[in-house]
Amino acid sequence: MQCLFSSPIWTGGGGHLRRLDANGGISVHHDAAYWLPPLLYYTHATLNEIAGLRIDEVNIGDAVPNLMIKNNDLRAENGVDGGLKNKSRGRMIPLHEEILRLGFAEYVEAIRADGHKALFPELYLNEARVGGHQFRNIAWGHMRNWIGLHMPIPVNEESGKQADMHSIRSLGSSFYAKSEAPDFMRADVMGHARTGTNALHYSKRTKTHGVDQVLAEYKAFMASFTDVATDHLQPHPVKLLPINHRSRTGRPRVKRS
16 A cells, blocks of 8 residues: 555646656646545445545534445435445444545535535546446556556465455455454444444444544544554645546556666
8 A cells, every 4th residue: 555655646746647657747636546545545445435425425524524434326226325235334434634634625625616416526427327436447457557566466365366456445454353453343444244242232332422422432443453554645735637537547657767
């Protein structure tokens, strides 16, 4: 992840189709190509959960800024709201301080001011229904190639498959594979079903202590187990490309010697 976050998308590159060109310039643009990977890394959510967020499901102004993961009309099929595999996936995810430090709130306000309902409207042009698939098509393959130009891409020893976007979520899950990590908190963060009598019946603290306190506790929990991979990055003022150019990174190009 540190290799990916050292690419020109975050440190400065060119514009349309030159976002991964180390010789392209010093511009940093904001769109799904910029925000989706760090959001995936720091929330441990799935690609389609984040790519399919509505702007009104991003609660920057709450006491603990958060994302609301739920069925919505962006992922709708045949007129029925959708997007979640099961009810456990519906959850509120507190935003890591690194996401806020990099200027996510300003991006959200810019998209809201433009009147879009999707957090990443470029993923829903041409009536695309699944924004995550669109992101894979126009951006992720090139990002993965960037990583491959700079380091060996990790390979799963059991399956023989190279790391891919879902590996970011798997990495998040591995952060909590420690004895001191409460299993029910890990399950809530990842959107997994809780197990055990205590988890199923006695952990209802949102109703008794309030959502703000519980979100603050989960935010601290997530931060304590998640390594920071973006502390080398500087925030940049929001800069938006024309919507049909957003997140179209182009193929990676290394620095000329």
